[in-house]
Amino acid sequence: MRSISDIKHYRTMLQNARTLEEAVVMEQMRATSRNLSALYAMLCVASLSLGMSFLNHAPLYLTLGLPCLFIVGSILRINHWRDSQAEFTDPLRAQRDFVVIEIGSLIIFAVIGGWIALLWPYAIGRQEAQLALFTGLIGPVGMMCSMPRPRIVAAGLSGTLLIFCFVFVRHDPFYYGYMAVPMAVSYAAFLKVSLTYKQRIAESVMLHNELVSENERASGLAESNRFLALSDTLTGLPNRRRFFEQINLFFERSPNGELPIVGLVDLDGFKPLNDVFGHSAGDAMLVETANRMKAAAARYGGSVARLGGDEFAYVLPWNTSREEAMKFSLELVASISHPVVLPSGDISRVSASVGMSSRSFDVASAKDLLEQADFALFRAKEATSGPVVEFSSHHAASKRREVLVHQAFKNADLDKEIHLVFQPIIDTRDGAIRRCEALARWDSPEIGMVPPGEFVPIAEKA
Structure with a gap:
């Protein structure tokens, strides 16, 4: 041989x-x-x-x-x-x-x-x-x-x-x-x-x-198939699978325990635009958003991806400071909000919400950074702190509480633990009780009384 x-x-x-x-x-x-x-x-x-x-x-x-x-x-x-x-x-x-x-x-x-x-x-x-x-x-x-x-x-x-x-x-x-x-x-x-x-x-x-x-033709075909499998066909950006590979790569190559910064971007007002102007207008908006994100990320040495629908993501390398990451996110929001000329000739715009991971917490994998960004994005969508929200200690506590409630809910005997309380509805003219509103309350033997505002969203997800 x-x-x-x-x-x-x-x-x-x-x-x-x-x-x-x-x-x-x-x-x-x-x-x-x-x-x-x-x-x-x-x-x-x-x-x-x-x-x-x-x-x-x-x-x-x-x-x-x-x-x-x-x-x-x-x-x-x-x-x-x-x-x-x-x-x-x-x-x-x-x-x-x-x-x-x-x-x-x-x-x-x-x-x-x-x-x-x-x-x-x-x-x-x-x-x-x-x-x-x-x-x-x-x-x-x-x-x-x-x-x-x-x-x-x-x-x-x-x-x-x-x-x-x-x-x-x-x-x-x-x-x-x-x-x-x-x-x-x-x-x-x-x-x-x-x-x-x-x-x-x-x-x-x-x-x-x-x-x-x-062999060269086969290699070219395999490379083309890999590109298609790891790319978004509309925008040409890496897709969800490729983005997960990228953040793992950024995470593994960061020296001395330094962490990259992961961000999730969600477009606000995209669904009404898609419904009113049609899918071609929605596609044009997504393509223009992808181009603007790619141009912005190139200046910071980062990478962007489309995860699906109107949700995008980015990852910035370990040597990007917190201030630079916040500046990049704000520039991204400002760039996305600029008007876009649609195929029909109409001019429209959308806004964006951004959730960022934080370097203030120890993480075991790149997946934890993505979960931080996802939780921060959820808070940004609530419009309580502005278009860009960084994962914080308050978010960490809320997340731990959410996980705790979720686990307790999965193990709960609802027939025994959920009971009703009644809120009387009073006629203001004569002070008589006309009817009552029945409200559910969950008294968990593991974590105590859980307000409806906590367990109802978890119950809806489950």
């Missing part, structure tokens, strides 16, 4: 290719370079073995000198190719390296051919057969290592056949001539296999490029 680094190298190589031919050349170079070490090792062993067999019959420069020189050169070339793996991602460098390999192959075969010709006069009996075997096999075995590049294979096999014919067939045309014929046919089969191998490389590269294109 390929290693991860090898796969990355392969991808980089194909990405750098400007044409299919360049990609094929780089893949040929990559495949060939992996076999060059084995090729040089085989040549070293074969040449040393051949030289040793002539040790007592030929001069030392032929038997040991040339093989040792060949071994040294092979070691240098093996180290060169081992250090050149990263260069195969450059198509121009790969083409130049192939030219060097092709020229080097011709030089190697010329040297080997000259060496065989010099050893031939010293060959006697078995040595002659060994020399012929070395000549006939060294070419095809060596070319198997260069199989991805048919030009090198053709040059090597042709050179081997020429050397065999020049040295052996010329000496004994009848015996060695019959050997040269099957050699030529075998070499032609080798070349055909090499051409097929190159074709498979080209097909593999084409298939990889198609797979990359399909």
Whole structure:
């Protein structure tokens, strides 16, 4: 199996290719370079073995000198190719390296051919057969290592056949001539296999490029689907799900326990506008509100979202001061209240209420900040403290009381705990009691007497 680094190298190589031919050349170079070490090792062993067999019959420069020189050169070339793996991602460098390999192959075969010709006069009996075997096999075995590049294979096999014919067939045309014929046919089969191998490389590269294109299209489609899943289709703002991800991100990345500021924005007067002017007018108002909020948040490094309907939200980073957050919220309210030209040509406006979270309370998660902002927004909608309300200690106490009453209400035995009291209705003319108003009262054994103003809204929610 390929290693991860090898796969990355392969991808980089194909990405750098400007044409299919360049990609094929780089893949040929990559495949060939992996076999060059084995090729040089085989040549070293074969040449040393051949030289040793002539040790007592030929001069030392032929038997040991040339093989040792060949071994040294092979070691240098093996180290060169081992250090050149990263260069195969450059198509121009790969083409130049192939030219060097092709020229080097011709030089190697010329040297080997000259060496065989010099050893031939010293060959006697078995040595002659060994020399012929070395000549006939060294070419095809060596070319198997260069199989991805048919030009090198053709040059090597042709050179081997020429050397065999020049040295052996010329000496004994009848015996060695019959050997040269099957050699030529075998070499032609080798070349055909090499051409097929190159074709498979080209097909593999084409298939990889198609797979990359399909993967890019699939990635683009997945990204588009993710954008649609996390965005509001009308305004283009992040939707509720994406906003929850954003406030969690702001919360987790805040250093030293500093908290971001979360705000909820609700439009006042939007429903009447939608009812009177139609949904297209309502959509135009929402789009314009989103644009104004986005422009305002950009100046403070914040992010805005549409949670649904006419409810929006924002989050400001941890380094935003309380004063800046309040200033931003007031600017937001003022910006939203500016007139908007509707598609019908009419001019209308809406106002906004904002609830902000507070840094004065310890929280366990970003969800707590959102709950603070939601509670503050509820108070802002009551129009008791202005359009912008920050969560406070009074709100915290009210919230705790609300949770307490809610839990007690869920556990209550209403048949026993709720009782009636009667408010007499008196005729002011004569002071007589004409009728009575029946009022429900809840006497909880857990938290005591609960006023109707507390438990009725909770009962309505439940």
